Amino acid sequence: MSAVYGIQWRRVGAPCVLAAGLWVSSTAVFAQSTAAQNFPVKPVRYVVPFAAGTGNDIVGRLIGDRLTRMWGQQVIVDNRAGASGVIGA
Numbered sequence: 001m002s003a004v005y006g007i008q009w010r011r012v013g014a015p016c017v018l019a020a021g022l023w024v025s026s027t028a029v030f031a032q033s034t035a036a037q038n039f040p041v042k043p044v045r046y047v048v049p050f051a052a053g054t055g056n057d058i059v060g061r062l063i064g065d066r067l068t069r070m071w072g073q074q075v076i077v078d079n080r081a082g083a084s085g086v087i088g089a
Contacts, residue, residue, distance in 0.1 A: 043074040049088020051081040 044067070048060035057079060064075040080088035 040071060040073045043076055044071070045076050045078050047078050047080055047088050049080055049085035052079045 046060060046064050046067070048057055050056040057077070060077050060079075064077045067075045
């Protein structure tokens, strides 16, 4: 078999496949352990970059209410009006 980038694939093939398999399986185990953490653990601030009482504020409050029910954690809607929405961004 020809060498690609100076590597003889017959000699290196099986150990590389084994090492890659071990790496993927260890990554999957690590991902499961980190995914088991509860999110969020403290109140979430949802920033709406427009003034209170506008249509965007109402939609933001509806989304915040829905997230509160889904996550079981308080979602605070924070209106940051000004500079055409740049302050809230």
